Amino acid sequence: MNFVEMIDNLYQQWKPADEASGRFLRDLWFDSDHYIVVAADENSDGTEHFIVTGNELNMGEEPWVAERAVAIHVRLDPDARTCHVRRADAFTFGWAGHWLARRGADPDALARYRPLSANPYSRGPGGDDCQAEGLISPSHYWYARPGDARTRTIEDRIRRSGDRYEILTWQMAYTEHATGGERDAHLVLLLDNHPRAAERRFVVQLETVHRLRAVYTLDEGGFRTEKEAREWVDRIDARGVAPLPATDPATGLPVAARRAAPAAAPAAFQPPSTPRRFTR
Structure with missing residues (x-):
């Protein structure tokens, strides 16, 4: 049924x-x-x-x-x-x-x-068998599917997150018209209540729908203050979006800073294999 x-x-x-x-x-x-x-x-x-x-x-x-x-x-x-x-x-x-x-x-x-059909706009026998130029219109979100492993990992965390997050706002980042019909993007601004998120409690999730691949991708980043997060949102440009502060897709927490590798210890002294001869 x-x-x-x-x-x-x-x-x-x-x-x-x-x-x-x-x-x-x-x-x-x-x-x-x-x-x-x-x-x-x-x-x-x-x-x-x-x-x-x-x-x-x-x-x-x-x-x-x-x-x-x-x-x-x-x-x-x-x-x-x-x-x-x-x-x-x-x-x-x-x-x-x-x-x-x-x-x-x-x-x-x-x-x-x-799964998405090869022609999602076909209603089948007796229906409207129309096909948009390209595969889908980006604004037709229901015809898109997760485009990569990172997107699926973040979505899985969202579904299981319980009361961890509070949604502060959501809005369109830019329309398909700003990219000549190639893609559009939407964002969600969250407050993260996880105890280990104290350093970056304000999270932006940016979801982009890609028309010709019929997929969407999800990026995420955490900010120290809501002001910083909103300033990043205000700078979004369809021609190029600034990178988000790195978070781990599975946990949603800031990525730990990498420690510099210790300097290599000097090689231990090795006596020459052949005794040296000294001449006068």
Whole structure:
């Protein structure tokens, strides 16, 4: 059962468990064909579903459009024939997965993204078989996938981070129009509550969508003060982004400074192998 069929079945056959569930379910049913499923998890008996999607209704082309990803949690009560539905808008797939993981989803399952088709804009037989010039439009975030191991490692930490981070703000860094349609970028500014992050508690995560490869890459760096972090953000230029202060992708903590290697000890004195002869 695909997402549209699932939502239609819930709307037609199940009773919302509360007012909020009814509101969320109506909204999802009305626009269900605009949600592109990226990753999903469910419990063993199929009574609980955790879904990460992209939302085609949020194009992400303007700085004030924030939410490009959606996290959906459905819990069923077969005896009462009721459904409990909650959803949360997020700026990235990683943060949508974080919300679901805190509600019981398996982070490993949410890391198994569904593959992207060769022509993501094809709706199949009888549908609109259109193809954008290139592969995807960068603003169509739901058609992108993690582009490298570093991105996947940072995302995995985000999903498992619990209450470690506080999101201070998120915004578009630059639009695809600033790069001639090649890419766009968004950022999240975080407060890191990890005890070992005291030196660099303010974290910038910059996510860039690359059009021709249909991937996104995630960079991250920690700053000592919020002012320093925001000053770095203000200097972002689509033609070239300054490097971020280094952090370890697995821990998110500042990379330890490398100690200089000790100077090599002088070679021990070795007597000549042949006795020297002295002449007068």
